[in-house]
Amino acid sequence: MNPIEAKWQKEWENSNLFSSSVSEKPKFYLVFAYPTVSGTLHIGHARSYSIPDIIARYKRTKGFNVFFPLGFHATGVDCAKIYEECKVDPSKGTKKYGLEENAAKSFKSPLDVDKYLEKRIISALKRMGLSIDSSTAVSTIEPHYNKFIQWQYKRLNDLGYLKQGDYVLPYCNECQQVISIDAAQAEIAEGAEAEVKEYEVLKFKDENETIYPIATLRPETVFGVTNLWVNPKSDYVEASVDSETWVVSQHAVEKLRNLGKNVEVKKKLKGIELKDKEVSNPANGSKVKIIPATFVDSSEATGVVMSVPAHDPYDYRHYKEATNADDSMIPFVVDMRMNGIPSAIILQKNKGDAEAAVKELYKMEYRGTIKKDIPVIGGLPTAKAKDAIIAYLSQKGLTDKIYEFTVKEVKDRFGHPVIIKSIGGQWFVNYADQKWKGLAKECVEQMNTYPPEYKKELPGIIDWLRGRPLIRKRGLGTEFPFAKGWIIEALSDSTIYMAFYVISKAVNTGKLKVDEIDDAFFDYIYHGKEGSLKCSREVADQIKKEFEYFYPLDLNFGGKEHKTVHFPFFIFHHAALFDKKFWPKGVFVNWHLIVEGEKMSKSKGNVVFWDDAIEKYGADAIRFYEAHGTSQWNDFDWKNAEMERYAIHLESIKKMLDEMISEKENNLEINKWGEAMFAKRLKALETEFEKYEIRNAASLAFFEIRNDLQWLRSRGGTPSKKLLSDWLKILSPFIPHVAEEYWHKLGNKTFISTESWPEAREINENILKAEEEVRTLVDDLNNLMRIVKEKKTKLYVYSMPNETQYLKDASEFIKQRFKFDEVNVSSVADKEKYDPMKKASKAKPGKPAIYLE
C-alpha cells in the first residue's frame, strides 16, 4: 500500500473532510450511479467514479459545499449467484470475483455476500481517494429504502402513471421463472443471441366463420394476397380458441396456450385436407383459396401463411409453380414504380437467390409508398401503413399477435426449453402518458447534459418510450405495494434515490429511526404536506431543510448504456414527483472502459480489479491515467503498458516538484514570463473544467504547465513557491494524495483538498510575445544547424528595433544552448552592424533574421 496515499486518506477521514451539511455556502450536489453489488470493483468503476470525484474536488476549490454521497444497489441476483458458486468452489470466488479467500468460504447466505461486498466497495472507494460522504451509505434492500420506493410508487399510482396489462417474455415452465436472454448473462445454455419476434396475426375466415389466422411481419401487404399457404404434410388442428374456432398447426397449440389463450382441440387434420378451401381476406373481403405447399414451415407461428407474390420472392416463385398464373393477374400494394412485379424483378436481379431478393426488396419497400388506390392505407409510407392497417383491423377484432424467437432452439442453463409466455396483469410504468412526456421534456429543457449533444437526443427518447414493466418475481428488492410477492425491478427502484440520501444519513447518524419513517414522513419532506409524523417535528424539519438545501441534483453520472434507460426514467420520475424547483440540473454520461482492446468480463477472466491495480500503481497514477488517457466522451482502452508510462510520468513530476521546492528562488526577468504563462494556463484550465472537459484540463495541468516550467528552468528561472502552491491546487483534483503531500512539503498546514482555486492573475501578453520570439529563434536555429554541414561558432541575430533588447538579454541562453563562441544581437536599423550576407532584410516582426559564421 502506497504510504503517502494511506496517510492522507486517514487524515481526511479523521478530519471528516468530505461530509457535508447545510451551510451558508452555495451547494453542489452530484452522484454517480450507485454500484450494483455484484462483485468487487474493477478499473472500469475507477474511471466512472474518478471523473465525478475530480469534478467534486474542483467544485470544492471553487467554494461550493459539495454533497457527494454513496449508496449500494443490491439486486440480489448476483449475490445469489456468487453465494452458490462459492458454496461449490470458494476458489472461484477469489479468482472470478476478486473476493478474499476467508470470506469466500464463510458465506452462509446471499445476504452475507451482499454485506461483505458492500464493505469491500466502501473501502475500495476510499482507497481511490474519492471524496465521498460515506455517512449516507444505504443499500436498496434496507427497510427504510424499501419504504421510500413504496411511497414513490404509491404516489405515481395516485398520479395515474401506473397501469396494468399483458406482457410476453421468455420463460421456463419447468423452473417456473422468467429467463433473461442476454449474451453476457449465464442464464442461457443455447440461443443466447435470440430475440423475440412479434408476428401480426390476421384473421381470414371461411363461410362458417372458422378462422385461419395467418402470421406475418408485413401486414400492410394483406391487400396483395392471392392465396394462403399450408404445409400439406403437417399436422393441423381445428380448435376452439377462447370463443372462436381457429385452424392452426399442431405446433401452434402450445404457443397459443402460453400466450394465455384457452385452446381446446376439436379435430386433427393434415394440411392437405385444407386444399382449395375458400377464405375471405379480412382487409378487403376478397375470396382466396388455400394452397398446400411443402416449403411452409408449420412449426413457425400459426403454420398458416398468406401469399403475397408481388412483394415476397418466395411467394412469387411458389405461386407461379402452383398456379401458372400470369404476372398481370398478381395484385401489388407497394408502389415501387417498376415495370412489372417487384418481387419478380428483384428475384431476377439477384439471379434467383430468393433470400438475397427478400432482403433487398424489404429494404426498398420499407422506404416505399402504398399505392394510391389501396383502401385504408393508400398513399401512406410503408412504415406507417403497417400501424394503420393493424389499427383498422384490430378495431374489427380481426387481429392478434403471436411470438417466436429468432432462433429455433432456446434453452436455459439447465437445458430446459425456453418459451414465450404471456404474463397477465403485469404492472407498467406508463411512460406513454402524453402529459407525463410533456413534463419530462420540460425537465430536459432546463437541464444541462454532458456531453451537450445528449440533450438533443433526449426528447426523441422520451417520445419513443412506452410502458415499462415494473415488477418481477426474482431477486431482492422492494415489494410492490399493489401486488404481493412481486418486487419492483432494479431500474425502476433507482430513479429518484438521490432524494433519499439526506434521509439515509439521518438514519445512519441515529437522528431518525427506521420505524419513524412512513408515507406521511415522505410527503412532508418532499412535498411539505402536513400530516401526523412518527418522528419529532424538529428532526423532520432538519431533514427537510437539508433536502431543500441540496436539491435539486446538479449532476447525475451514469454509463452510456443508460442513455435510453436510467437517465430518461430519472427525468420522468423527477418531473412527476417533485416540484419544478427540485428538477435535476444535469446528467453526465460516462463512457466505458475496455482492457487491451477487449471488453472486461468475468468469463474471459480479464477483469482488472480495482484493489489490485491500486496496489500495483497507486491511486493517483490510476486517476491520472484515467483522466488523461482519453476524452471522457470516449470508451477508454486500458493498457497495462500505458498505465506504467503514466505512473512513471507521475514520478517524474514528483521529482521535478522536489527539485523546485528545494531550489532557491532568484529574481530573473524570465520569472515574469513564468508567471504570465501560468496565468494563461490557469485561465484556460478553468474554462475546460467548467465544461467538464476533464482530459483537456488534465492535459493543461500535467503536460502544458510542466513543459512551461521546464522551459522556465532551462532559461535559468525559478518558479515562486506561490506558483508551485497554485500548481498543486490545480493538480489536486486529479492526484489528491500527491498534491496533499507536496502542499505540506511546502510548509502549508491546511488540507489542499479544501483549499480554494488559485485567484486569477493578469496575463502579461507582452512578455509572452517577447519570449515567443526567443522560442522561434531556437526553432530556427535547430533547423539551420541541421541543414548546415560545417561547424559554426558565431551567431548574428537581426531583429526589429523594439525587439532587440529582449533578445540581447536572451543571448547568453542561446550561446550556452547551442555552444556558440559569440552571439551578437543587433537591430535591423543599425547601420554599423556586421552583415556580410545581407540577411537582415529577412527579419520580420516576431521572427529575427540569422546569420551564422
Next chain:
RNA sequence: GCAGGGGUGACAGAGCUAGGUCAAUUGUGCAAGGCUCAGAACCUUGUGCCUUAGUGGCUGCGUGGGUUCAAAUCCCACCUCCUGCACCA
C-alpha cells in the same frame, strides 16, 4: 429492423458544432545526441515524401462523389466498427 456514436499519422488520442493560420495539439513508441562504468530515469533534437541557410513543393485525415478561391472540417452515397432497444444493471 429502430435509435445513437465512431473510422485521423507506428500507437493512444485532439481537431472537426463557427471551412483557411492543419503535415495536423499532446502523450507514447521509435531514432540520434547528451548525462552515466553501464542501464533506468532525465535533458536536447528528429520522426509522411522531396527539396532548402531558417525555404518551397507534393501526397495526405474510412471509400467514392459534390459544394467552395479553399475541406480532416460542409453536403450526398457507400463500406465498416461500437453501443442501447426493456425485467439486464
